Amino acid sequence: MKKKFSRPQSLKDVSTHYCSGCGHGILHRLVAEVVDELGLRDKIIGVAPVGCAVVAYDYWDFDVSEAAHGRALAVATGIKRCLPKNVVFTYQGDGDLASIGLAETVHAANRGENLTCIFVNNACYGMTGGQMAPTTVVGQRTATTPWGRDPGSGEGWPLHLSEMLKDLNGVTYIVRSSVSSPKQVVKTRQYIKKAFMNQISRKGFSLVEVLSSCPTIWQKSALESVKWIEEEMVKEFPLGVIKE
Ligand SMILES: Cc1ncc(C[n+]2csc(CCOP(=O)(O)OP(=O)(O)O)c2C)c(N)n1
Ligand code: SF4
Numbered sequence: 734m735k736k737k738f739s740r741p742q743s744l745k746d747v748s749t750h751y752c753s754g755c756g757h758g759i760l761h762r763l764v765a766e767v768v769d770e771l772g773l774r775d776k777i778i779g780v781a782p783v784g785c786a787v788v789a790y791d792y793w794d795f796d797v798s799e800a801a802h803g804r805a806l807a808v809a810t811g812i813k814r815c816l817p818k819n820v821v822f823t824y825q826g827d828g829d830l831a832s833i834g835l836a837e838t839v840h841a842a843n844r845g846e847n848l849t850c851i852f853v854n855n856a857c858y859g860m861t862g863g864q865m866a867p868t869t870v871v872g873q874r875t876a877t878t879p880w881g882r883d884p885g886s887g888e889g890w891p892l893h894l895s896e897m898l899k900d901l902n903g904v905t906y907i908v909r910s911s912v913s914s915p916k917q918v919v920k921t922r923q924y925i926k927k928a929f930m931n932q933i934s935r936k937g938f939s940l941v942e943v944l945s946s947c948p949t950i951w952q953k954s955a956l957e958s959v960k961w962i963e964e965e966m967v968k969e970f971p972l973g974v975i976k977e
Contacts, residue, residue, distance in 0.1 A: 741765035743774050745794045754955025756912045756945025757786050760853060763918065764824070765793060767926045771933075777820045778812055780805040784826035785859045803834025806841035809848050820932055822849040827868040828858040831894045835867075838894070845903025845937040849928040852894065852940055855947040856966060863950035867892035870969045875950070891969050895942045899976040905937040907975040911944035913962040917972070944970055 740746060743765035751758045768777050774795050781789040783802035790797035800808040805823035813821040823830075830838050830852050841848065857875050858864040865875045865882060870891050872881040884890045895907045906928060910921040921943055928939035944966050946958035953961060 741769045743768040743794050745792055747792065749792055750788070751785065752947075752949040754946055754948040754958055755785070756855065756943070756947070757853065759912045759918060760824075760851065760921070760943060760945065761786075761789065761792050763922045763925055764822075764851065767922060767929060768793075768795060770926065771929055773820050773929065776818065777822070778816070780809045780812070780821070780823045782823070782825040782829040783860075784829050786824055786826065786853070787860070789824055803829050803832070804837055805829065805834065806846070806848065806850065807834075807837045810841055810844075810846050813846065813848055817847075820849070820929060822851060822929070822932075824851045825853065826859065827852070827854045827856065827866045827894075828861075828864075831867045831892055839898070839901075842898045842938045842940070843901045843903050845901075845905075847932055847935055847937055848939075849925075849932050850938070850940040851925065851928075852942040853945045854942055854970065855945045855950075856891075857947055857950045859947050859950050863947075867894070868970075870966060893970065895940065895975050898940065903938050904940070904976060906931050906939035906977055907942070908940075908977075909942040909944070909970060909972050909975060911962050911967070911972060912946070913944065913959040942970075944972070 777795050779797040809821050809823045854868050856868045864877045869882045882888050908924045911917045924941045928941050931939045944962050948958045
């Protein structure tokens with residue numbers, strides 16, 4: 734019988750350290766599937782974040798570099814400019830991409846670097862114990878907003894990074910999706926594929942934002958977490974194509 738479902742070649746046969754129900758594992762697989770499908774395994778170079786996905790290089794079976802917190806797009810810029818024939822992508826959390834590395838993100842996008850960026854928005858700083866992130870939604874409880882994020886108390890409003898970047902001339906493609914249902918997972922895979930293909934056609938900067946679950950920090954079950962994405966998070970961060 735023909736085998737229809739198997740582990741992507743680009744994903745090592747190891748268990749990950751992610752909590753059960755965490756979106757990082759699903760996204761790692763999607764990236765690996767697309768790399769296999771496009772035959773990029775020998776020419777792709779990933780840049781891993783500082784955050785829960787810091788050891789993504791232990792899971793993907795292709796070249797992956799590491800960057801200091803927030804600097805992935807600066808490192809990726811250097812790699813891509815030295816090795817323009819390679820396909821280079823960053824994989825970054827919201828703390829990494831939208832807070833600590835905001836300057837690197839804005840300027841790489843504004844320069845129109847021919848890169849692909851995968852932005853994992855789980856509305857918190859997962860790795861360091863669940864502090865408020867720029868993307869934490871109003872009313873959301875975190876370690877540093879124990880009564881819920883309150884813009885009136887100096888905590889500010891959720892930052893819409895994708896919408897902020899869309900008006901930059903250097904930006905080719907921005908989409909927001911989620912991993913909260915099989916349908917959304919399939920869409921996310923298509924978006925990642927398109928973002929890689931844009932780079933292959935030298936179209937410039939592409940970013941795929943993915944609303945991703947963090948059951949541990951959200952103190953919810955895996956099922957409650959996907960429900961929370963669909964019922965609450967998407968109100969703040971609507972899904973769909975933002976720039977094409
Ligand atoms: C310059 C710097 N500041 C802070 C830290 C500590 N730090 C490590 S991971 C992390 C949070 C990561 O959150 P996020 O990027 O959203 O990824 P997640 O863990 O949620 O996937 C922080 C603050 C650091 N390593 N370097
Ligand atoms: S803390 Fe959150 S983001 Fe980190 S591995 Fe656990 S569920 Fe995933």
